[in-house]
Amino acid sequence: MVHQHFMLVPVLSVAENVVLGAETMARGPFLDRREANKRIAKLASQFGFALDPEAKVGTLSVGQQQRVEILKALYRDARILVLDEPTAVLTPQETDEIFALLRKLADDGRSIIFISHKLYEVLAVADRITVIRRGRVIGERKPGQTTEAELAELMVGRAVELTVDRGESHTGAALLQVDGLRVADDRRHEVVPGATFQIRAGEILGVAGVAGNGQDELVEALIGLRRPTAGKVTLDGRDVTGASPRVMNEAGVGYVPGDRHRFGLILGFPVYDNLILTSYYRAPFARGMLREDAAVLDSARKQVSRFDIRVPSPTVATSTLSGGNQQKVVVAREFDRPLKLLILDQPTRGLDVGSIEFIHRQIIAKRDAGTAVLLVSAELDEVMEVSDRIAVMYRGRIVAEMDGRTADKSKVGLLMATGGDSNPAEEAKA
Amino acid sequence: MSGIPGALDAIPILGIVFQLIGYVLDNLQYVSSTTVAVAVPITLAALCGVMCERSGVVNIGLEGIMLTAAFVGWFVAAEAATSMGAGTPSPYFGITAPLLIGVAAAIVAGMLVSLLHAWLSISLRIDQIISGTIINIGAAGITGYMYSLISGQSLVGAGQFQAFQPPAGVVNIPVVGWLINAVLNQGPVGLVTIVIVIILQVMLFRSRWGLRTRASGEHPRAAETVGIDVVWLRYRNVVASGALAALGGVWLSMEQTGNFNAGMTQGRGFIGLAAMIVGRWTPLGAFGAALLFASVTGLSQSLTISQPTGDLGNLINGVPGEFWEALPYIITIVVLAGLIGRSIAPAADGQPYERESAS
Amino acid sequence: MSGSGQTATSRSSPRVWIRALLWTLAESIVAILVAVVLGGIGIFLFSGLLPNHSAFDLGLPVAAYGALWSGAVTYPRGVGSTLAYSTPLILAGLGVGLGFKAGLFNIGGRGQFLMGTIGALAVVTLFGNSLPGFATIAIALVVAAIFGGFAGFIPGALKATSGAHEVVTTIMLNYVFVFVTYWAISGPLRLPRSPQAVTVDVGTRGAALGTTSFFGVDIFGPNAHWGVWLAVAAIPLVWFLLYRTTLGFEIRAAGANSDAARYAGMKTRQLVVLTMSLAGALCGLAGGTTLLGVVHQIAPGYDTTIGFDAITVALLGRSNPIGIALAGLLLGGMRAGSQSMQISPGVPGELVDALQAIILLFLVINMLRRLRLRRHAEGPTEASAEPYGLGAVATEAAQ
Structure with a gap:
């Protein structure tokens, strides 16, 4: 599960965030940091990105933080990933990079549920699209066989104007x-x-x-x-x-x-x-x-x-x-x-x-x-x-x-x- | 206090400072071991605060927990001594069976009061400051009531723990002897405190418990999403930490003195909170801050026992005695006001945690 | 009494308003009853510790509460002493309640009260011989408010400039002011040529507050003093300040959400300093009236439990001036009654402190249950993000 709002602790390091709840232990009550760092580095390189496990999460860019979220799931060897609005705070370029990563994960045999209200993103990344309105499944579509307008209509129930008519501006001083x-x-x-x-x-x-x-x-x-x-x-x-x-x-x-x-x-x-x-x-x-x-x-x-x-x-x-x-x-x-x-x-x-x-x-x-x-x-x-x-x-x-x-x-x-x-x-x- | 500015004009300040340093060096052994001793209850309160607040629960009921434990420990020990005899003190620390029973009772009492705070603040999600205040009012009221009841009875206390006397050979080691003496010349609670500081410091930053505690205090929802039971963890931390504050109470009524007095904690729980903040919510830092606050008391106690001579002595004679008693509190305020901007509390400190019903 | 939260709905429907009021009253009464029962059990369990009483004496709680009741309500002596005890409780309770409204937790009532005492005493000591009595009293009370206000100003200014939390600083300052008081009583304000370390008796300077006589009739007997009218006047004044002035709006806004108040152009730091000073002034006034009206003369060791008592009063009165008046009367009655209880069956007066804590405990639990029910009906609301911030209950208490 990757949440819309990051479920990361900013003052803890990448490694601490990743292992939290599924700690790799050394003797007794103590954590095995070296082993954890090694596994994190390995996972990251497997999917084509680099992260310093010792860096504090609060100092990372949002794009990198998003990767830490995904790493958390991978560290637990999740087979199904649920991503809730993962691109809300990302730039279009960072979004593209995350999409590429999701593609790799899917090719690796994992299932991904990608929740978004941005229609073009869903069209770009998904293999299958399900539209939900008020807790009910309204319809299923394949990206190749639908349009943004059709999805929008399914979402809100009536045909909507996607942009407000901003009219002409008459600027002064x-x-x-x-x-x-x-x-x-x-x-x-x-x-x-x-x-x-x-x-x-x-x-x-x-x-x-x-x-x-x-x-x-x-x-x-x-x-x-x-x-x-x-x-x-x-x-x-x-x-x-x-x-x-x-x-x-x-x-x-x-x-x-x-x-x-x-x-x-x-x-x-x-x-x-x-x-x-x-x-x-x-x-x-x-x-x-x-x-x-x-x-x-x-x-x-x-x-x-x-x-x-x-x-x-x-x-x-x-x-x-x-x-x-x-x-x-x-x-x-x-x-x-x-x-x-x-x-x-x-x-x-x-x-x-x-x-x-x-x-x-x-x-x-x-x-x-x-x-x-x-x-x-x-x-x-x-x-x-x-x-x-x-x-x-x-x-x-x-x-x-x-x-x-x-x-x-x-x-x-x-x-x-x-x-x-x-x-x-x-x-x-x- | 109007005489001070005039006196300062007449005396070269630098000379006074040198005399003060000289005085401290002369009385180093007394000042340092008193400082460590005075720091013990403050440290224990601060450690209790660290354990609570690192997991996200503000505990200003420290004062009440200490007071309750101080009373219960003293009372139970005295009752035990009355019914089973005082017993012979052991050669080390003057330990007797009634005293140990008292300590156990104090710890149980402290943990029970903490459990009340945990229930109010974690389960009922009452404002944690109010919960702590209720505990403080209640502890002062109930111990005061009980103490008044008992005072008609001439109950004899069970005595007190004795400080360990380090061998003279160790104390007289040049340069560091005083330091070893300061640390070792303590009663059992004092020595245990120093050990607890180190253990907690390591556990907080190196163990699974520490990681989960810190995560719960910073971002409880994130901790919950990876399967940590934040409510249970906070309960455990708050209740367990009650034992630490209780030891602080034990120190007051069974190690420093062998008596209980109404309101004998005298704000040490709150100084402990200040030490925790100044020490940036770390056990070692809190200990350091407690030592800083305690050093003022250590010095002023020394000054009243062995009066310095010369200009320094004159200056100190010109200062009312109440000033020295108020000084630790003033120093605490000054340090707190000066440092607070750079000391950042755990992000979810004091926020009740509510599980989301959905997701 | 309008203006915020649940009381806001009051205007739309008097029925809702009355129901809310009844609920509030019922909660308080339940809390008080529970405290009385638990306190009775406490007296019963430990009755053996009292001299001349058998263990587990069932008659003792009855006797104790009987003495408490008659000590509080017999006319005129009981009522008079209830009023005398209530006066500082209401004044200081208003001070703490004002702080709650501004989101500040003023635990400094004790120090502010003592500073007010010292201020009034200094005026009587210095000018008592040269000024007529009424002038001495007037100046003494003003100076008491100023001294108390200064004692509140310090933590306010510390919070505004450095962010040091007022809970810790007010407690630390309490101890500082206790020592300042000791020093003042045993030093500059000590009565010269007196064998014991005592201060001047304000009565000998014509500065004692007289009884509450009305056209020659002494309404509340010798135990009350006309400082009672100060408390009576302060109640509507504070209410007016909070709900009818723009300053009160600012105080309430800063207390409910200081970020939003700042964004709306209010000077929240100045408000913190001002509110703490006002709260301190009210607590100082409590100290001044107690000196001039009740104790008249003090000696080293003089102290007060007003700090915690005022918090109880403010919470019990939901920070509302009228609620504070009722809560002040209740606690004042308990204090007055505890005197007779201590004398006759010999149950220690500290029982009242314990009762206070139990009342608060059950009150807060009740309040929270209601809050929880309302929340569920309304959906989630945001929690305050500030550590040591006053969350739901204090805000609730402040409404």
Whole structure:
């Protein structure tokens, strides 16, 4: 079993992770590390990759971690491997490498169950495809005899439009200007060594990149949660470098954090309190230090109906809502006012198709109203679908910029994985 | 304390430092063996914390476990001595049958209290800090109640364990003699503690139990997916570690003194927690941190027993005695505040583990 | 009482609200009853250890609880002393409860209480001769709050700047403040030319809090003092702060999810410092009123069990100011009654500490069962990721 979320312990070594639960023992209670390392190296070379058994798993790339997961199964000599969304965090190139590995394993006589919602991947790797909807098998197909559209229809039960119509963008003046921004992470390593880009009014800039390439720190620096070490951020002509989240919010910046449970919502609070989480202190929700509960409830009722949040009443605890409705609470809070800049970090992660479509439409509506939108996502598909312009981030640098409508997916994937060898300036013109 | 800044101006600080170093060297044997002795209960509490927290259970009930064990050990030993006679102490450590019975009872009591914490925090998944606090309140209340009841009875204790006296030849070895003395001039609990530190250090990083413990504390779901019973493992660790904290209680009421007093742990369980954090959740590190905290007490005890002379003596006379008593706690706070950023707890520490019903 | 979690549903339907309230009350009563029964068994089992009592004396628990009850509720003496005991419990309980709301576990009540005592005492010692009594009292109480607030400020600031966890630092500071108190009592605040090491008697400076007389009628007898009204006033004030002000919203938000509060632009570090200082001030005030209203004069060895008691009160009262008031009265009554129990059948007053722990234990177990049932109805929720973070129960207690 290889899980969607890695079942690896980051502070333990590769060998410790692999043997855990099926330890190779020396005398008494002690582990036989040498023997374990030898077996791991042998298994790895048998399937054509190399891994240092003593390396801490936390220091490995996600692609390598995925191999550790597979090694865990092989070390136990598993005949059947179940892979649940194994490519969710991988670049297209890493995905191809994992597919090649899966092929070898299958040729070696092992059975593999590959679970994914990415239709083209299933088509690329599987010998046989089973579609499951609501716990029932809906159909079986062979890759050669079906299409993405047919599989999608089987999955959701009706013919769906696979992309949102993003329409034409009518861009205005540059609203956000970022110049040579340098940002360090919590351990004071510089993870964004100088980012420069701009976003115009009425434009969606999608930032593509594998998770952990400085996107989080970049966004945190823009929103005021992290002080940049150098560089300048200008919002509509005003210098807002290092401004606090409150100042940015008041300057007309909306922000949807990546992890809504941790950063976006207070789950124990009622919906109406979450809807004023960033504006609770100003009129009409407060008068001086005092809360104006009538105004809070009134505004909450309006937003609930406008953003189609399915709740019996805005007074229920936010934890009782479905993921999609929870994210709609965040979206309602951040979108429902005139904005200059909207920063979105993986705004649709883990949501159902209906909610994704709804949120994408809201983003495009915001763009059409003249907001500059920054969309950061590790889901390349999402970036490709809604962006007017795409920037690729690699090791903290923007290595390429291109038009969102004409961008080639495999080329973006290559840039995400390698940073590209060609001159970034030329890349931007392409 | 307003006199200190004035006094400092008048005295050359460097001279004081040299005098202090000289004083410590002169009294090295006393200061070092006292330090190790004072570190024993702190270390045991910290080791209990390491075992719990490495497997993912925060245990701030250490204080209560120690207090319970200190009372039960002392009480049972005293009752045993009353009913079967005190017996003759053995030449080494002054061991008697009632004392051993007391130790056994203390360990059982400590493990039972730990079992309560395990049940509350692992099975019921109560907030572990609250569970620990309940244990602390309960231990203080119940031992205080029992002690009040007994105090009307003039119960005679069963005495105490004696420290091992290393032969003079060993103690007088130049350069390292004091160190050997510091380690060996301890009672049975003290000596056992040093052995346990080493065993736990090796077991935690070299054995299957250690690997599984660390995995459960970092990523319990990952451990569960490879067939480790996280709940059972945490139970075993928490209950077994109760024996360690119980030994700390035994040290207080049967080795350091032969008496029990209400609230006699005086925050040692919490200092143990701090030692565990400063020692980065490793047995050796915790021992080192405990020694650091204890050295303050060792030094201040020495200073009260044999007063230094000269400027140093004047300075120390100008400081109220309460300052020395408060100093270990202050040092603990300072070290904790200074080091905490660089000391990272096990990732799943304090998080109740819930098996997924699906998958 | 609205604003979060399960109480939020209250507005939509009064029936649900009343049911939740009854459940809460029922849980508390069950926990108290279980504690009383277990405590009775404890008294029964160990009755032989008391002088003048046979082993396994069935009458002893009855006598002990009878004395406890009458010591707590006879009018006016019992009621008065219950109120006097309840006053610091409610004040400090509000302090601890405020901490719970902000996600902070303040175990420093003991040190904060003692610092408040020292602050008030210092004012009376220094100015008691030159100022009129009411002015001395007013300044003494303000200084008590400031001293206690400072004692709370230190762990708050340590947490905000270095991340040192308040559970460990407040406990360490308790011992530091205990020694500061010893030093102050035996040194600077010691009554000069007195054979024993005692401090000034605040009564001799006109700074003792008077009885709770009302138009000349002494309502609660000689045991109570008008510091009771401070606790009575503090209850709605804290409630108002938490649920009707933006600061209270920030405190609750930071307590429920400090990451989200920070992302929403709240200054969570400052909130930690502020909340700890406020909590300390309330505990300091508890110390000040106890000095001026009850003990009047202290000697080395003066100490308090308020730290743990206040935690019990805050948990039992679910961190809700009104709940804290009820829990404070309950515990105050137990403390008052334990005095008569100790005198008459001679059962040690520490029994109350043991009862407290048992009440808490069963309360938490009950609360958790309800939480579990609700969870199952709602599907999984995220656990807090911070080690030493206050998880489900504290949040539950804070709602």
